[in-house]
Amino acid sequence: MSDLAPEIETDDEAQSTADTDIAVVARLATAIGDRDGGQIRDILAELHPADAADVLEQLSADQVRQAAKLAPDAFTGELLAELQWDLRDDVTGLLEPAQIADAIKDLDSDDAAHVLEELDDDVREQVLSEVSDEDRTMLESHFEHEEETAGRLMQRDFVAAPEFWTVGDAIDHMRRAGEDLPDIFFDIYIVDAAFHPMGAVPVSQIMRSPRSRKLTDLMDEVRIRIAPEVDQEEAAYLFEKYHLFSAPVVDEDGRLTGMLTIDDMVDVIQEENKEDMLALAGVNDAGLSDSVFDSVRSRAPWLLVNLATAILASGVIALFEDALTAIVALAVLMPIVASMGGNAGTQSLAVAVRAIASRDLTSANARRVIIRELATGIVNGLIFAVVMGLVAAVWFQNVPLAGVIALAMVINLAFAGLAGIAVPLVLRRFGADPAVASSVFVTTVTDVIGFFAFLGLAAIILL
Structure with missing residues (x-):
């Protein structure tokens, strides 16, 4: 057995590392404020490129731009490759083409292409004119392929x-x-x-x-x-x-x-997982340095879609206005049914999207998985029907009302489980990205079914 086993970082050591990072960020911010290019260069040089990128990403975009102006040679190829795309775009926009060419000359071809791909075509052409003919040919071959393909990502240097x-x-x-x-x-x-x-x-x-x-x-x-x-x-x-x-x-x-x-594939897996996570939340990638306008522009469209679905759910509620007027308790209990359905649908959806992304959910096993999620929704519905029925009976001293919310809970959680698995499968069948649009449709289904089932049963049974 090797005696070179990795050391496990304790909580105290992790806290010490965090404190060190904060201290380095403060030193760098001070150096930028003092317009001390030499100090900026020394601070970044003493860090691993990945750590230097992390430190820079904790500063504002203006501070990073100032650092690039004061110490352009501190932004090595390794550091540029590690920076988030938005900051890298800011920094390369301030560097001369010759400086960028000098920074990337020692990078592997895939990393160099990664730095160049966000540049404007004319700037990229100027950078390529500064490198050797052999490197230029190799780098240009990267851009013959579409983004996010193996051809764009592959390393031309091999043995x-x-x-x-x-x-x-x-x-x-x-x-x-x-x-x-x-x-x-x-x-x-x-x-x-x-x-x-x-x-x-x-x-x-x-x-x-x-x-x-x-x-x-x-x-x-x-x-x-x-x-x-x-x-x-x-x-x-x-x-x-x-x-x-x-x-x-x-x-x-x-x-x-x-x-x-494998190092590039780890980056891809992380990137794809991040994209799916953001898409499920209805947002796209936003850097820490993004402005308020950038954040609003990326999120407002999805909020508009959610507003439309909320109006649809409110339309269902309006159909049962008389029932709500007659029995005030319905208005108190109604959000519980919709909320439980929404949470159950989100759980099923998260499982489905992850299974689709990892190729575990295919047409061969889709039927079995759909039945499983439907059965899971029904069982969960029965469990919480009993719980919520008892709560409603004690709270409002109304057994029929307890029966209505219990039955509505079973119906909505069953539909939530079904929607959470069926919606992403249908979207994928029609060529859409399940992670991007599924959450809106699943939430709509659980809200509409939840309100309709609860208020509809109340209108039939209680009135």
Whole structure:
């Protein structure tokens, strides 16, 4: 057993780290206020690029722009790649094309393309004119592919070896290549004469094998080949499903053109999960530095949709105005039915959207999952029908009213479970993103069904 086990950070250590971050943010803010470019440069240089990005993201957009003006050379390629897109856009807008080109020259091609993709076309062209012809060709090939595809994300730098090489040949080649090797790679790809990937040998296997051993004796067959036009979410799913560390990207003729690595896929998985979470809440991505106008513009459309559905639910209530006038208790209990249905629907919806995203919910098992969610809604409805029926009977001393709310609770929670699973499936069937629009429809269903069931039963039974 290795004695290099990772240390577990205690609560005190975590608090100490947080305090350190706050202190660094304060130092950086002071340096910006003092217009001390040298101090800004020193503070950012002593941090890991990811930590430096975190510190900058805790400042206002104006402060970050001031830092970029005062110490442009402090914004290295690694730091630019780590910054949130909105801040990176602000910073690169203040840097000269030559400064951006100098910052990205040591980055892997995928990270460099990540920095350049948000630039205006004319600025990007100026930056590309500052890099070597080889790097320019490599970077321009990234932009031949659509955003959020494997072609845009893949790394053009990789290590490939002909099928007749030995371990010794591969080691000698890598030593000669030196700085030309990609910063991160896990496999050496074995290719045939037409540059089709035949297999892959992990670097760890290379290091523990004799120099005379043929690479083809060590290689594992490449079972996953990813086309450049494949969506990045699909590529991430393949990495997760097959436990990959890297995967070859091949052109339409099957020739090796690049590779995807696990570090990029982790970023994709995080990004896609964040997008789904925000979409379920009816908002889009907003940086900490966004203005009030930006936040309002991103959220107001969904609030307008919610307003329309709320008016629809209110229209259902208006149909039973006489019942509400006759029995005031209905107005007191009515929100409980709708609220319980909304929460139950949201639970079912969250499970469904996650299952769709992870490819666990398919047409093959959809029927079984729909029945399960419907049954879950009915059982939960029965449980809370008993609870709410007892509460209503004690509260209002009215047994028929207790029976009405109990029955309405069962109906609404059953429909909530059904809507939570059915709505995203239907939206996906019609080509819409289930995470984006499902919550509005599910909430509408639970409100309308809840009000209609409760007030309708009250009108029939109590009046």
